[in-house]
Amino acid sequence: MTKFIIRRLLQSIPTFFGVTIIAFLIMVAAPGDPVSLLSFNPTTRPEQRAILAAKLGVSDSVPIQYLRWLLGDDWMRWDSDGDDIADGSFLIALDTNGDGINEPPGDRYGILRGDFGRSFTYKQDPLTLIGQFLPATIELQMVVLTVSITIGIPIGVLAAIWRGGFFDNITRILAVIGNAVPDFWLAFLLIIFLAGPGLGLFPSGGRCAPIRGGCPPIYQRLSYLVLPASVLIVGAIAGWSRYMRAAMLETISSDYIRTARAKGLSNTNVWFKHGLRNALIPVATFLGPVLVGLIGSSVIIERIFSWPGYGRLTLTAVTAQDYPIVMASVVIGALLTILAYLISDVLYAVFDPRIRF
Amino acid sequence: MASVQTQPVIQLGTEKEKSFRSKSLLQKALYRLRHDTLTLIAIGVIILLTILAVLAPFISNSILQVDYTEPALRNTFAAINSPGHVLGTDELGRDHLARLLYGGQVSLGIGFSAAILSIVIGVTVGVVTGYYGGIVDDLIIWFITTLNSIPQLYLLLILSSVLSPGPFTLVLVLGFLGWTGTTRLVRGETFSLREREYVVAARAIGASDLRIMFLHIVPNLLSLVVITLALGIAGLILTESSLSFLGFGVKSPTPSWGNMLTAGLDLIRFAPHLVIFPGLLIMITVLCLYIIGDGLRDAFDPKLSD
Numbered sequence: 001m002t003k004f005i006i007r008r009l010l011q012s013i014p015t016f017f018g019v020t021i022i023a024f025l026i027m028v029a030a031p032g033d034p035v036s037l038l039s040f041n042p043t044t045r046p047e048q049r050a051i052l053a054a055k056l057g058v059s060d061s062v063p064i065q066y067l068r069w070l071l072g073d074d075w076m077r078w079d080s081d082g083d084d085i086a087d088g089s090f091l092i093a094l095d096t097n098g099d100g101i102n103e104p105p106g107d108r109y110g111i112l113r114g115d116f117g118r119s120f121t122y123k124q125d126p127l128t129l130i131g132q133f134l135p136a137t138i139e140l141q142m143v144v145l146t147v148s149i150t151i152g153i154p155i156g157v158l159a160a161i162w163r164g165g166f167f168d169n170i171t172r173i174l175a176v177i178g179n180a181v182p183d184f185w186l187a188f189l190l191i192i193f194l195a196g197p198g199l200g201l202f203p204s205g206g207r208c209a210p211i212r213g214g215c216p217p218i219y220q221r222l223s224y225l226v227l228p229a230s231v232l233i234v235g236a237i238a239g240w241s242r243y244m245r246a247a248m249l250e251t252i253s254s255d256y257i258r259t260a261r262a263k264g265l266s267n268t269n270v271w272f273k274h275g276l277r278n279a280l281i282p283v284a285t286f287l288g289p290v291l292v293g294l295i296g297s298s299v300i301i302e303r304i305f306s307w308p309g310y311g312r313l314t315l316t317a318v319t320a321q322d323y324p325i326v327m328a329s330v331v332i333g334a335l336l337t338i339l340a341y342l343i344s345d346v347l348y349a350v351f352d353p354r355i356r357f
Numbered sequence: 358m359a360s361v362q363t364q365p366v367i368q369l370g371t372e373k374e375k376s377f378r379s380k381s382l383l384q385k386a387l388y389r390l391r392h393d394t395l396t397l398i399a400i401g402v403i404i405l406l407t408i409l410a411v412l413a414p415f416i417s418n419s420i421l422q423v424d425y426t427e428p429a430l431r432n433t434f435a436a437i438n439s440p441g442h443v444l445g446t447d448e449l450g451r452d453h454l455a456r457l458l459y460g461g462q463v464s465l466g467i468g469f470s471a472a473i474l475s476i477v478i479g480v481t482v483g484v485v486t487g488y489y490g491g492i493v494d495d496l497i498i499w500f501i502t503t504l505n506s507i508p509q510l511y512l513l514l515i516l517s518s519v520l521s522p523g524p525f526t527l528v529l530v531l532g533f534l535g536w537t538g539t540t541r542l543v544r545g546e547t548f549s550l551r552e553r554e555y556v557v558a559a560r561a562i563g564a565s566d567l568r569i570m571f572l573h574i575v576p577n578l579l580s581l582v583v584i585t586l587a588l589g590i591a592g593l594i595l596t597e598s599s600l601s602f603l604g605f606g607v608k609s610p611t612p613s614w615g616n617m618l619t620a621g622l623d624l625i626r627f628a629p630h631l632v633i634f635p636g637l638l639i640m641i642t643v644l645c646l647y648i649i650g651d652g653l654r655d656a657f658d659p660k661l662s663d
Binding site for chain 2: 015022023030031177179180185311314315318
């Protein structure tokens with residue numbers, strides 16, 4: 001098992017580097033250069049811009065820029081006598097803009113050491129920002145996950161047991177409808193009917209009443225969760241029930257179920273003790289990836305309900321061309337995904353002794 | 358996820374069953390499909406919507422006699438069934454029905470072409486990697502895992518903001534991001550198909566790799582392709598509307614169901630019809646495509662022995 005985990009860990013390293021390459025290439029291709037974004041002031045002199053450009057390294061070749069972004073540049077250009085003018089360099093020139101004076105030493109640490117630069121709009125470290133916004137998304141998605149699993153799994157099991165029957169057909173139709181509705185449309189309907197001026201049952205947005213010093217504990221602001229969670233739950237129940245039904249039917253057609261039946265076990269015993277328990281294995285191991293997938297997909301709901309989460313942070317950053325945040329959320333999102341699949345695979349191997357990778 | 362490959366099981370049966378079994382998988386599927394009323398209705402609806410969208414210029418010019426681009430600021434927010442405008446007008450006084458028809462061209466067009474593009478890429482890459490295996494396979498799988506590790510919607514948002522696409526670029530973006538799922542399925546299927554007797558036989562009589570891949574393996578992926586196509590178009594129409602909602606889809610004044618729905622949401626109190634119809638059209642289209650996908654899956658399922 002240890003060997004398997006180590007091999008799986010090693011396998012995810014190239015994946016992570018692939019992600020950083022894709023993220024970086026997008027940033028390179030993106031319009032609007034950071035120099036003009038940071039020196040928007042029209043009184044900035046061209047010389048100052050040139051200094052900034054040298055400091056940010058935008059004039060270097062793309063591979064060098066990638067290395068700087070990934071590993072930082074404090075080892076590319078350094079200062080050993082303490083006068084803030086670099087006197088040693090590796091891979092890049094000491095004097096980039098050719099004015100006869102050496103550039104200041106590199107001060108970037110690179111994303112591998114947690115330095116994603118500074119957000120253009122928030123003037124903050126992107127990782128700190130993600131740390132502030134991620135909990136709201138996880139909170140929302142945990143509620144969605146809990147409710148949809150409690151409802152969706154039993155529906156799927158029953159639909160499998162009564163395959164082709166009335167219950168199976170009606171849940172199939174409902175699931176298809178649940179998947180076919182654009183979720184922003186559903187969200188607006190809910191806002192109009194349940195949060196509109198007539199009824200006002202639930203707040204139409206936000207995570208809690210605006211007060212100083214963050215939000216109260218979750219049980220005091222459940223009403224804020226109802227609408228955004230409901231929209232996501234509709235789709236999630238549809239997904240879980242169909243997934244569970246398929247897993248159940250796949251299990252029930254296997255040989256050991258036939259053996260169990262041949263032994264003369266009761267139907268209940270066969271379905272719930274032999275069938276359900278085995279069908280739950282893929283479901284249980286799949287939880288992590290699903291949660292991470294939900295984190296990436298809640299952009300729309302977070303925007304409609306002004307939920308201060310990860311998706312909304314990313315969306316506003318993309319709109320504002322705030323690339324340090326965009327890059328950070330892509331890389332962190334991918335890192336979470338890779339981790340979730342890693343854990344899922346390991347759990348799968350633990351639960352199901354037939355699986356050997 | 359361990360997925361069980363379905364393989365046809367040879368069984369003995371009565372004369373009647375034998376005559377059904379002697380038919381090819383495609384014939385059986387078509388036979389089952391003919392008896393699946395729900396799927397047939399769904400196919401009918403999609404064909405109808407497609408014809409209406411294709412005939413949009415003819416319908417709006419000759420039958421409705423309206424211009425879908427011309428603003429008429431004296432006649433904004435006309436209600437349903439007002440003179441000259443069957444479904445009323447929008448915030449600029451443009452005919453709603455005509456815009457819905459043209460929007461159908463864009464939405465369905467994007468859905469169909471992006472799905473076909475991603476299927477073509479997905480099948481080609483999947484067959485090649487599944488057939489050759491080895492280092493090509495490792496590289497492609499690495500690339501797919503990498504691409505799938507990044508939240509799909511983020512990639513779409515970023516690419517759309519970088520490229521600020523028109524309909525054509527959007528098709529390319531959606532197509533080039535959407536092929537990985539198909540590749541995985543096709544690759545798995547090819548793994549099992551390349552060991553079949555007829556492939557071995559074809560190789561024994563000297564058929565080239567290219568011929569085996571595209572003449573012997575690809576036709577056997579037909580069921581997989583049509584199912585993925587139906588579900589893919591549905592997903593893409595929803596994605597297009599989500600992107601429009603977030604402000605990264607097809608830009609106004611080019612109408613798409615997605616951006617019409619989004620524009621209508623702000624005006625829902627003045628003119629609910631501007632929200633209801635694009636929303637309904639998206640929902641009906643996606644619903645029908647899901648039903649078709651489900652129906653095709655049942656029709657092509659070799660495990661069903663009716």
